[in-house]
Amino acid sequence: MKILSIAEYTIMENIRSKIFSILGLFILIMIGSSLVFSSLSPSTEARVITDIGLACTEIFTLMTGIFAAVNLILQEIENRTIYLLMTRPLRRWEYIVGRYLGVVVVLCFNIIMMLSMLMLLLKLTTHWLVDPMFIWSAVTIFFKLIIIVAVALTASLVFTSSITAMAFSFLVWIIGHFSSELKIMAEKVSAPVAKIMLYLLYYMVPNFQILNLKDKLNIPEGMPLDVLSLVLTYGVVYAAIVLISGAMVFAKKEF
Numbered sequence: 001m002k003i004l005s006i007a008e009y010t011i012m013e014n015i016r017s018k019i020f021s022i023l024g025l026f027i028l029i030m031i032g033s034s035l036v037f038s039s040l041s042p043s044t045e046a047r048v049i050t051d052i053g054l055a056c057t058e059i060f061t062l063m064t065g066i067f068a069a070v071n072l073i074l075q076e077i078e079n080r081t082i083y084l085l086m087t088r089p090l091r092r093w094e095y096i097v098g099r100y101l102g103v104v105v106v107l108c109f110n111i112i113m114m115l116s117m118l119m120l121l122l123k124l125t126t127h128w129l130v131d132p133m134f135i136w137s138a139v140t141i142f143f144k145l146i147i148i149v150a151v152a153l154t155a156s157l158v159f160t161s162s163i164t165a166m167a168f169s170f171l172v173w174i175i176g177h178f179s180s181e182l183k184i185m186a187e188k189v190s191a192p193v194a195k196i197m198l199y200l201l202y203y204m205v206p207n208f209q210i211l212n213l214k215d216k217l218n219i220p221e222g223m224p225l226d227v228l229s230l231v232l233t234y235g236v237v238y239a240a241i242v243l244i245s246g247a248m249v250f251a252k253k254e255f
Contacts (some may be wrong), residue, residue: 002090003098010072010102046126050134053118058141060114061107062173065145068103069152070165073250093247100153100243107145111138136228140211143235147206148173150239154246157253175201176208206238 076082115138151172155165175182179202186198210231 002094003101006090006095006098007102007105010099011105013072013102046122049122049126050118053114053121054134054137054141057111057114057118057138058144061110061141061145062148064110065103065107065149066152066166066169066173068106069100069149070156070162070169072099072103072153072156074156074160074162074165092251096153096243096247096250100150103149103153104146107149108142111142111145140231140235143232144206144208144211146239147208147235147242150242150246151206154242154249157246157249172205173208176206177212179205179207179209207234211235 073082148169152165152169155168156162159165159168182198182202182205186195186202189195189198
């Protein structure tokens with residue numbers, strides 16, 4: 001299948017770019033955290049290391065995902081290798097989907113490796129027991145990333161500069177973590193134009209706050225399954241809409 005071939009090509013391309021070297025930095029931070037907080041009680045130490053580990057997993061995979069997604073097509077346009085691909089019997093939307101899936105697979109592998117290292121470290125240094133919310137937090141981090149990768153890939157098709165596309169993606173990431181504040185501001189502001197702009201921003205930018213399950217770690221009641229399924233569906237639908245928009249933009253580009 002053409003999409004799978006493009007995805008495989010993308011994975012191999014990311015491996016050759018030494019993108020997995022970020023795992024080494026993650027290991028160093030986790031070992032350093034265990035040494036710094038070793039004087040705390042086992043339960044407190046486990047909670048602190050878990051919070052740091054999940055935050056580092058999210059930040060590192062975010063940087064990896066945005067960098068990889070933005071440079072995928074822009075570099076091929078710059079190197080003119082995109083012209084060779086476009087001469088093949090390959091639909092443009094297949095190319096976009098294949099590229100996207102390749103980055104998502106790389107990020108999934110990164111998340112699995114990082115969380116495996118984190119769990120091993122917690123087992124060796126504390127009396128930590130696996131919390132179901134820990135697993136769900138990892139899942140929702142992945143769903144946040146499939147959204148931002150779609151945003152970054154689409155941004156690379158809209159903007160001609162990789163720096164601009166990366167800055168836009170990071171901005172979306174930041175604003176998406178303040179969705180509730182945007183809604184509150186929209187409700188309180190009196191100027192009609194500002195109110196409309198804030199509401200548009202609130203509905204257009206992804207709501208990453210609902211995907212922050214790591215904030216619910218060690219909360220006994222956790223999150224209901226119906227709410228969790230709704231949250232995950234939101235992530236898939238939002239990523240699909242953005243990716244479709246990116247494919248439409250790419251379809252109109254001339255090479």
